[in-house]
Amino acid sequence: MKCIVCESTDIEVAFHLENGPRYAQKLLDSPDDKGGDRMDVKLYKCCDCGMIQIDPDTLEHDEYFEDYLMSRSCTELYVQYDNELTDTLDEKYGLKGQNIVEVGCGDGFFGELLIQRGAAVSAIEPSATACALAEKRGVTCYNTFLNDTITDQVSDRFDGFVTKQVMDLIKDPNEFLASLGKILKPGAWGLIDVPSWTKTLLDMRYYDVLPDRVGYYTAKTLVEIMERNHFHVVEVFHGAEGEYVGAYVVYEGEKEGLLKRFNNEFEEFNDRFTSLMKEYSDAGKKVAAWGAGAKGVTIFSFSGMTPETIAYVVDKDDFKWNKYLPGSKLKVVSPDTVKEQPVDAVIITGVMFYKEITRQLVNDYGFSGDVILLSPMPRVLTREELDAVLKS
Numbered sequence: 001m002k003c004i005v006c007e008s009t010d011i012e013v014a015f016h017l018e019n020g021p022r023y024a025q026k027l028l029d030s031p032d033d034k035g036g037d038r039m040d041v042k043l044y045k046c047c048d049c050g051m052i053q054i055d056p057d058t059l060e061h062d063e064y065f066e067d068y069l070m071s072r073s074c075t076e077l078y079v080q081y082d083n084e085l086t087d088t089l090d091e092k093y094g095l096k097g098q099n100i101v102e103v104g105c106g107d108g109f110f111g112e113l114l115i116q117r118g119a120a121v122s123a124i125e126p127s128a129t130a131c132a133l134a135e136k137r138g139v140t141c142y143n144t145f146l147n148d149t150i151t152d153q154v155s156d157r158f159d160g161f162v163t164k165q166v167m168d169l170i171k172d173p174n175e176f177l178a179s180l181g182k183i184l185k186p187g188a189w190g191l192i193d194v195p196s197w198t199k200t201l202l203d204m205r206y207y208d209v210l211p212d213r214v215g216y217y218t219a220k221t222l223v224e225i226m227e228r229n230h231f232h233v234v235e236v237f238h239g240a241e242g243e244y245v246g247a248y249v250v251y252e253g254e255k256e257g258l259l260k261r262f263n264n265e266f267e268e269f270n271d272r273f274t275s276l277m278k279e280y281s282d283a284g285k286k287v288a289a290w291g292a293g294a295k296g297v298t299i300f301s302f303s304g305m306t307p308e309t310i311a312y313v314v315d316k317d318d319f320k321w322n323k324y325l326p327g328s329k330l331k332v333v334s335p336d337t338v339k340e341q342p343v344d345a346v347i348i349t350g351v352m353f354y355k356e357i358t359r360q361l362v363n364d365y366g367f368s369g370d371v372i373l374l375s376p377m378p379r380v381l382t383r384e385e386l387d388a389v390l391k392s
């Protein structure tokens with residue numbers, strides 16, 4: 001047996017539960033139904049990453065999921081938890097107009113919350129019963145499993161994903177997450193949660209050891225498996241009174257996708273910045289910059305700026321006056337220089353403060369030229385934008 005997270009074979013028995021039920025989350029239609037007998041459950045611990053799991057080969061999952069349905073909307077605690085998650089997602093990523101996939105949507109309760117915030121929601125859901133209910137709530141359902149053939153059925157590439165209380169039931173979570181990646185855009189955000197093993201341990205809940213649960217995750221093992229599959233973990237949380245451990249993540253894309261994008265964007269930034277500066281110098285116009293902080297130092301150095309392209313850098317801190325920026329060797333001077341040696345454009349390096357700096361430039365130093373921002377790409381503020389800033 002291998003660890004389902006890190007694939008180590010260094011595994012030991014952690015807990016032995018005798019006479020457990022075969023299934024814990026579905027009821028039998030008759031006492032003689034398949035799966036009605038008791039069975040022993042062993043939990044194993046991975047000595048390398050600490051993952052707690054059963055032996056996945058002891059489970060026949062596929063038929064189990066086909067009529068699996070866990071309704072989340074029936075208790076106040078879950079409803080409150082799901083509402084909090086929706087609020088957080090909306091705050092972090094802005095749900096309006098987003099195309100989201102939910103893996104394992106159950107009765108569609110959470111999907112409907114996302115739809116109410118203006119998102120479009122599709123779901124991958126192996127249970128036909130669940131699909132029928134979720135469709136009624138406006139979720140577009142693919143009645144199938146998430147595995148490596150998923151792109152044969154789902155052609156969309158989603159902006160975000162949600163998968164709640166699903167991965168703990170998955171025998172091969174690495175395959176699950178790799179398959180999920182295939183239907184996401186690079187940079188897609190995600191929300192995942194699973195029952196918390198920490199809670200089970202703290203509350204000594206032996207009854208939380210369900211024979212149909214494959215993986216028992218902690219914050220550490222959840223982060224481990226997400227990062228292994230190219231999801232950057234942005235934030236880990238414990239929710240619903242500690243019942244679930246969850247994470248907000250961002251998908252790297254194909255191997256090193258975000259890193260490649262970072263490289264490409266860097267080149268594009270430099271190209272655009274250089275050509276913008278060339279436009280000014282070709283027109284015989286002068287450019288200065290505001291802000292000799294770390295951002296300015298870095299950006300002017302790596303984009304190849306020199307005292308020929310940028311006349312000077314002003315800063316309010318008089319300790320910096322008459323010093324030079326490392327790399328670009330631009331000279332730092334007092335803000336009064338804007339009056340004494342007028343320029344046609346000022347680059348504001350601290351994008352966070354561009355509104356207040358723009359107001360100071362115009363109101364205190366009589367500046368009437370172009371204001372240039374550098375984030376995310378170099379650009380000149382339009383007349384309308386300038387007017388709006390001055391009025392604010």
Ligand SMILES: [Zn+2]
Nearest residue numbers: 003006046049
């Ligand atoms: Zn492991």
